[in-house]
Amino acid sequence: MTALFNFQSLLLVILLTICTSTYAHYVFPGIMDRNKDNYLVAPFWKCARVGERLSPYVGLACFVMAASKFMGQW
Template identity: 70%
Template sequence: MTALFNFQSLLLVIILLVCTSTYIHQMFPAILDRNKDGLMGIFWKCARIGERLSPYVSICCIFMAFSMLVGN
């Protein structure tokens, strides 16, 4: 089953995208800052979400980790 049809997997992919984009922006800010438009702009926006909502994103990561443990 793909992540598009499973809601929990879709949320996991989105959270991982936000966390990865934020990490890349912290390590190499020039890569995402020069690509604010187009397809690469999605990663810049995800990095902004991760930077500004980091407590909520970390709570979501913890919640998803526990839900994966309980679900299996």
Template identity: 75%
Template sequence: MSALFNFQSLLLVILLLICTSTYTHYVFPSIMDRNRDGVLGIFWKCARIGERLSPYVSICCVLMAVSLFMGS
């Protein structure tokens, strides 16, 4: 089943996108800051979400890991 049709998988993809964008912005801030507009602006926005809401994103990652562990 595709991640678009499974809500839990869609949430996992969004969390991974936020976490990856935040880490990439931490390592390469100039590349991310240059691409604020357009299609690549999605990654910049995800990085901002990860930086500003990091405790909540961390809690969501832990809850998702626990739910995936319990589900399998």
């Protein structure tokens, strides 16, 4: 089953994209800021902005997803 049809997997993919984009923007800020109007980089730049501005909520969501995955294996 792909992540598009499983809601929990879709949320996990979105959270991982936000976290990865935020980290990439932190490490290479010039590359993402320079190409933020490019149609390939723009979604990742927007995910990086979400990760920077809503970092407590993104962190909490990552913790909840990890806990739900951990508790689902018991």
